[in-house]
Amino acid sequence: MIERLSAFGRFVVDFVVGDDWLVAVVVxxxxxxxxxxxxxxxxxxxVLPAAVALVLPLSLWRATRRR
Incomplete structure (x- = not known):
């Protein structure tokens, strides 16, 4: 049971945060x-469209810089 709860918790974190934790924090x-x-x-x-408009270019820049 604990293993399933742990797996579900990892899924939720991966789903919400995804590849870029900064976008999740800004949202x-x-x-x-x-x-x-x-x-x-x-x-x-x-507020939310402005937040996305501000963080999206930063997220894209960070993603392209990593590769």
């Missing part, structure tokens, strides 16, 4: 900022 932070702004009554639809 989680973007979701947090969106939640805070939405709770404050500020339109927050733009």
């Amino acid at each position: 989680v932070l973007g979701l947090g900022v969106t939640a805070v702004l939405a709770r404050a009554g500020v339109p927050a639809w733009w």
Whole structure:
């Protein structure tokens, strides 16, 4: 049972983080900022697209530099 839970945990981490942990961190932070702004009554639809637009070029640069 513990082995199956451990395997599931590894799958979730691999699925969420994938190849680039930085993208996962930025998306989680973007979701947090969106939640805070939405709770404050500020339109927050733009936060996640802006976060992706900022982190995608960095992620692509890092991926091409590694190879």
